[in-house]
Amino acid sequence: EAGVAQSPRYKIIEKRQSVAFWCNPISGHATLYWYQQILGQGPKLLIQFQNNGVVDDSQLPKDRFSAERLKGVDSTLKIQPAKLEDSAVYLCASSLGEFEQYFGPGTRLTVT
């Protein structure tokens, strides 16, 4: 089966610019997650969707980050405006309810 797809793989922007990441989960997976992984740390959950509804966004910096999941399938994560501390790898994962999460390759964001 095809895995979780993410694009772009790499992105370099200047601070105060905006950026968007795209994720296509494994077909049939109802739950989708966005994580932020800063270099040398484990991933931190930003937002969790169940179909197209938000289950948990408690750690999402809502003043600059937003996410949506269109029709319960693809998802986009946006940062506007970006700060230097947003430099990280953004991982998307999907799962069938409470079963194992499958991760995409991630998008490496560098903010200069």
Next chain:
Amino acid sequence: KNQVEQSPQSLIILEGKNCTLQCNYTVSPFSNLRWYKQDTGRGPVSLTIMTFSENTKSNGRYTATLDADTKQSSLHITASQLSDSASYICVVSGGYNKLIFGAGTRLAVHP
């Protein structure tokens, strides 16, 4: 506070040698404990998942143990290979697939 702590932070071993990575957690409620392997530039890939009632699980040369009483887990790698060079992340599920990640152990296997 729910936390997952891993040790050592980094480790260098020679090809063919064994090694053991440690994970201590304070997560409640506890659903399951997972070990993931993350190659550089890639997303984490699951190695093992253990529930409360399981105290050991193997996946090839990887063997994970769980002591739910002391809230400790270990990942043992046997006969290491160059391809084992990666970060190994201990992850505890606190219910409804909410995962608490450790910072990982970065393993380097040298020839």
